[in-house]
Structures are given as C-alpha cells and as structure tokens.
C-alpha cells in the first residue's frame with residue numbers, strides 16, 4: 001500500500017511562473033497561441049488540444065495516482081466516454097451490475113446501439129466474473145466501493161484474473177487518490193469524477209483519466225482532443241485549488257464519519273449500516289488491505305419505509321437533501337428516488353436498494369452539530385403518521 005503524496009497535492013503548479021514569479025499558477029484563458037514562425041508552433045497551439053493551466057492539474061493527478069500521465073476532462077462522464085474510445089467496435093465490456101448510474105446508462109445505450117457488447121456482473125461473485133472473463137472481454141470496468149451500498153471488490157485479484165490482454169479500468173471517485181491508488185493494484189487506467197472529493201467544494205463538474213503507461217497516455221490525449229472533451233482552464237484552476245487541501249479535508253471527513261458511525265450504531269431507529277470499516281461488512285478485509293481508510297460515504301437502513309425516510313430528511317438541517325458527494329458540506333440522499341430512480345423497482349430490489357435506505361456524504365462541519373442533527377431527525381422519524389407541522393419544523397428546538 002502506497003501513501004498519498006501530500007506535498008505534490010499542495011504544491012501543484014506552485015512557483016512555476018517564469019515570467020513574473022507568480023506563486024500560484026496563472027490562468028491561461030486564451031483559446032489559441034501564436035506560432036513562433038511558419039512551421040514553428042510553440043508548446044501550445046489551441047486550448048482544446050492543450051492548455052498550461054489544465055496541464056498542471058493533469059500532471060498533479062497523474063503523480064498522485066502513480067500514473068505516467070493523464071487527461072483532465074469536462075465531466076466525470078466524459079472521462080468514462082473517453083475510455084470507451086480506446087475500444088474497437090463491438091468489443092466486450094464487463095462492468096459491475098451496481099456501477100454508477102451514468103456509466104450504466106452510457107454502457108447500456110452503447111450496447112443497445114450495437115457499438116459495444118456489455119455484460120453487467122456481480123464482481124464479488126467469483127464464478128460470475130470468471131464466466132464473463134472467459135468470453136475474452138476487451139475491457140474490465142471496476143468501481144469500488146460501490147454506490148450506494150459500499151460493496152468492495154478486490155482490485156488486485158480482479159486485475160490478476162483478467163490478465164494482461166484486458167484493459168483494466170477503475171473508477172476511483174468514491175475514495176480519491178488520498179485513500180486508494182488503483183494503478184498500484186494492477187489497473188491500467190483510473191477514472192475520476194473530480195466533481196466529488198478532488199475538487200471537494202461542489203462548485204465544479206469535472207473529470208480525469210490517468211494512465212499507467214506513456215503509450216496509453218498518448219492514446220487518451222489523442223482521443224480527448226479528437227472528441228473535444230477536455231476541461232475548461234477556469235474549471236481546471238478551481239480544481240487545482242480544491243486538490244491542494246484534499247488530504248486535510250479528507251482527515252476531517254474521516255474523523256467525522258467515525259464519530260457518526262459510532263452514534264448510528266447505537267441508535268434504535270437504525271436497522272442496518274453499510275460501511276466497509278465495520279467488521280461485519282462483507283468487504284471489510286479487502287478494504288483494509290487495498291484502501292488507506294474506509295472513506296466518508298456510508299448508507300443505512302432505518303426502521304420503517306418511505307414515510308419515515310421523508311420525516312427524517314425533512315427534519316435535518318445540516319444534511320442537505322441532494323445528489324452528488326465529496327464536498328465539504330454534508331449531504332443526505334435517498335437512492336431509491338434520487339440517484340437510482342432510473343432503475344426499475346425490480347432492479348432496485350435485486351441490487352439491494354430498499355425504500356428505507358439512506359446515503360450520507362459526511363462533510364467537514366463540526367461533528368457535534370452533525371450528530372445532533374441526525375439525532376433530532378432520527379428521534380422524530382419513527383413518529384407515524386407524519387404531521388405536516390413536524391416535517392416543516394427544521395429547527396432543533
């Protein structure tokens with residue numbers, strides 16, 4: 001297990017300005033760059049192909065993921081799309097049955113159009129994954145921990161099983177390079193939605209693909225320019241600023257998560273908690289081995305159903321009811337009606353997404369406030385029937 005390079009994150013692009021000695025890196029908004037002379041382009045010619053501000057972020061992320069290089073993309077989904085460009089027509093892709101909803105939508109649409117063949121499998125089931133790998137896939141997509149049940153799969157074991165012929169890709173969004181570095185576990189490519197922990201302030205939508213080899217870096221760089229999905233310079237600058245504090249934010253996210261877990265474990269309204277750090281979590285041993293920590297995402301089932309969920313979320317004031325994750329602010333989400341609403345009820349049941357399941361993205365607020373908030377909400381969520389006045393009252397009284 002390797003340790004996150006905190007200094008590289010803090011110092012991304014610091015003191016790189018040759019002209020004026022600006023301490024923080026300049027923002028290059030220019031769409032184009034003058035040629036030195038006929039037939040003499042400079043390092044940069046056009047901002048879709050290359051941009052000095054964006055390159056600082058790409059280089060920093062590559063270093064943090066122990067990659068040879070990378071591309072910073074306009075969104076996490078365009079990072080996913082970029083990876084798919086490397087595949088020949090009709091290639092077979094093996095993806096987790098509970099992968100990120102947007103990835104699921106992209107892959108299943110490509111499958112329906114006949115562009116790719118896609119098989120969604122339960123990657124924690126060894127015989128299922130072995131059966132799929134026998135069909136000689138071109139790409140193995142891995143996502144761990146998964147959303148919203150925090151299922152964990154063994155990246156090293158899966159990459160070994162797939163072998164060198166298969167392109168092995170890990171979506172590392174849920175942990176960030178601060179807590180897991182998939183290339184060191186055998187992955188060829190790492191994908192990020194930088195929207196989440198890397199930027200960490202819920203004010204940029206962005207993505208990145210980091211590659212193990214120079215050859216793969218060259219391919220993704222070519223494709224990113226070809227399909228035009230590179231990130232804007234301004235978004236890149238904001239994301240660099242977010243990245244500098246990733247490790248200190250993460251420390252607070254994790255400390256808060258540990259205390260919130262201790263509180264939830266004792267609360268009578270809680271039926272079940274999904275968190276890889278708990279001894280009874282099926283992925284606990286693997287998470288302990290391949291992650292630096294268990295992360296700041298967790299989900300739990302409360303006693304009751306939709307009414308109790310509604311009462312709980314309406315009685316919280318420090319957990320904003322919203323999708324997304326990884327920002328400094330705490331969020332609460334109801335996967336069945338929000339992030340996973342596109343899944344049919346049957347598919348939700350199969351994936352274990354119940355009506356009483358709640359997901360938290362634990363922020364970096366004062367933890368006593370967060371616990372008091374949850375306590376207030378949980379103490380009221382078992383009241384039936386729910387009165388409107390109770391729902392509206394968001395004060396802690």
Ligand SMILES: *Cc1c(COP(=O)(O)O)cnc(C)c1O
Nearest residue numbers: 075076077100173193195205206
């Ligand atoms: C959010 C997310 C994405 C997509 O990223 P966007 O920035 O929203 O396009 C992909 N994978 C995971 C795991 C995510 O959480």
